[in-house]
Amino acid sequence: MDSGARAATWRRSAVENRSASQQAAAKAVTSVRAGSSPPMISHSHTVPLLSPAAAAGGDGDEEQRRRRRVLSKDGRSNVMMAHVSGRRALYLRDLWTTFLDMRWRYKFFLFCATFAGTWFLFGLLWYLLAATHGDLADLTAASEHTPCVTEVRTLTGAFLFSLESQTTIGYGSRVITEECPAAIVLLIFQLVVTMVMEIFITGTFLAKVARPKKRGETVKFSRHAVVSTQEGRPCLMVRVANMRKSLLLGCQVTGKLLQTWPSEEGAALRLDQRNVSFRVDTSSDSPFLIIPLTxxxxxxxxxPLRAWAAQGQKCTPADFELLVILSATVEPTSATCQVRTSYLPDEILWGYEFPPVMSLSTSGAYVANFAFFDKVAKAKRQPADAEKTPRPERRRDGGAPSLRISNV
Structure with a gap:
């Protein structure tokens, strides 16, 4: 069977699975009465309805679905670099970034191995210096021979002297004498080399701990994106929340629509990127992320989602991925922080909306209930087809049309 026939079979099966999932969703979700709060649907309830193919295929299909992401849900890249010539040399030229990107377990191993290696290496040099100077021979108390380093007659003694010198312990039994200028030069060389090494390793440890990446882990994206009608137009919505008391300054949320297109031969893939603009209420510049915002x-x-949304609920599972990127400045450190996530087509819920998460306590304080953060509710009105949606009227001042939706 050629690639065209396989693609047609896959699309036909996807349409059938999507129709079955919509029927199940219609039965599972109760209608919303006027004036009543929308029903809450937990993530555990929506997954079987939105991924019937994955549920039928088992863990293998779920693993394949995870791998075909360009970006994982937690913002990590899933792109594998293959057949890169001279990759190790390139990494060694940029040691600082290589050490920062290294996993903690490898960093601790390299930290211990580096110090133990330098102790042993300079211990060998001290042992060779003692052997060259004739300090290893058994000398009597009456001998007039003055060694380069006292009490260094074995490799173990040389190793201990190297360790004591590098860590500035200095127990007192092993001391450099004035008889051997080469020992003084070797001691200076060891201290300079190890000092530079300690500064570099300590700096990488501190830089890795202070990376704004850890601050980004306290920024939460909703597990699903939803599409519902707002002011008569279909809108794709994503919920974002800052989990810390400290603020994020200058927040900017942007989107990238990645879509793959097979080549004529059917082997290679072309990845197109298109911009997807996001805003909150009537403002698109630097929203104040003190409460969960939509x-x-x-x-x-x-x-770029017009062609996909024009088909509404009858659309086939298109092969695209929506990347959502939040860039901001961390208030305590003034470091730039970027948080990323991605949504596949079956993670964009058509005809759903986010329930409110903000409320007032009895004491009058605002409370953000994150138990409802990832939950969705069936929209009271299904989104209209993009092709049938009337164009918004322009304001008389020539600006963009005013559109306001709830942030919470």
Missing amino acids: FYHVIDDGS
């Missing part, structure tokens, strides 16, 4: 993208004529 960022939305209007699916209009200029949206």
Whole structure:
């Protein structure tokens, strides 16, 4: 069977699975009465409805689905670099970044191995110096021979002297004498080399601990994106929350739509990137992320999602991935922080909306209930097809049309 026939079979099976999932979703979700709060649907309830193919295929299909992401849900790259000539040499030229990207277990191993290796290496040099100077011979108390380093007659003694010198312990039994200028030069060389090494390794440890990547882990994206109607237009919405008391300054949320296209031969893939703009309420510049906010993208004529949304619930599972990127400045350290996540087509829920998470306590304080953060509810009104959606009227001042949605 050629690649075209396989693709047609896959699309036909995907449409059937999607229709079955929609019927199951319609039965599982109760209708919303006017004036009542929308029903909550937990993530455990939505997964079987949105991924029937994965549920039928078992763990193998789920693993394949995870691997075909360009970006994982926690923002890590899934792209594998193959057949890169001279990769090790390139990494060695940029030791600082290589050490920062290294995993902690490898960093601790390299830390211990580096210090133990330098102790042993300079111990060998001290042992060779003692052997050259004739300090290893059994000397009587009446001998007039003055060694380079006292009490260094074995390799073990040389190793201990190297360790004591490098760590500035200095127990007192092993001492450099004025008889051997080469020993003084070797001691200076050892201290300079090990000092530079300690500064480099300590710096990488501190830089890795202070990386804004850890601050980004306290920024939470909703597990699903939703599409619902706002002011008569379909909007794709993503919920974002800052889990810390310290603020993120100058927040910017952008999106990238990645879509793969097979080549004519069917072997290679071309990855196209298109910009997806996000805003919150009527502002698109630096939202104040002190409470969980809902960022939305209007699916209009200029949206890269227009062709996908025009088919509505009858659309086939397109092969694309939506990347959502939040860039901000960490308030305590002024470091730039970037948080990323991605959404596959079956993680974008058509006709759902986010329930409110903000409320007032009895004492009058604002409370963000994260028990509802990842939950969704069936929208009261299904999104209209993008092709049938009327174009928004322009304001008289020539600006963009005003659109306001709830942030919480």
